[in-house]
Amino acid sequence: MYRIVFLLLTPFFLWSQNSIEEPRQEIDSLYREDQFYFSLSYNLVQNRPTGFKQFSFSPGISVGFLRDMPFTKNRHWAIASGMGYSYNNIKQFINSEELLGVGAITPSENIRTTIIAHGLEFPLEIRWRNSTPLSHKFWRIYTGFKATYILDARLNLETSFGKDKQSITNEVNRWQFGAYITAGFNTWNPYIYYGINPIFKDGSKISNLNIGFQFYIL
Secondary structure, eight states: OHHHHHHHHHHHHHHHHHHHHSOOOOOOTTOOOOOEEEEEEEEOOBSOOTTOEEOSOOEEEEEEEEEEEEOSTTSOEEEEEEEEEEEEEEEEEEEHHHHHOTTSSSSOOEEEEEEEEEEEEEEEEEEEEOOBTTBSOOEEEEEEEEEEEEEEEEEEEEETTEEEEEEOTTTBOSEEEEEEEEEEETTBEEEEEEEOSOSBSSSOOOBOEEEEEEEEEO
């Protein structure tokens, strides 16, 4: 009798176990992509004056949040706007006569200068990607415009007489604008940022040109 009951109940237990072990995977048809970003780039600088020469690595760093807003049914096209923090460090040699005037340092010499700027950036971009609700690995092309408000800018000088630091916040354009594009697959996305207006209000016409990689996180 017990054997007959056991045989009758066995299929039921097996079915119940399979139902527990294999839950259905829910598909989010209203998913969003790439909400947080981080970029690391090298600042090559545009409109270099005569004798301009960079040394060491001039980094550009950006980190922030973007609100992803798809506008097509398959969610392959979207716009995104957000806010972030930017850091730019430009290392260059400048002749003492160009920087301080003739006779300021005799004999003239090449001075090591470092321009360091911190800012709040506001990106706005249009996005294409071939993502799906079940995969976070996909091709993407994102391009847009970025406005950056400079919070603080400093100039570090290193001459044969020693080192000096100066605030140049009032000498730079507090609002700096540029266009950018990033494209790639999954994690690695080459990134280019092209500064539209000069860094300084007067004098030097140098502007940012950053080339590197941008990384996205949901």
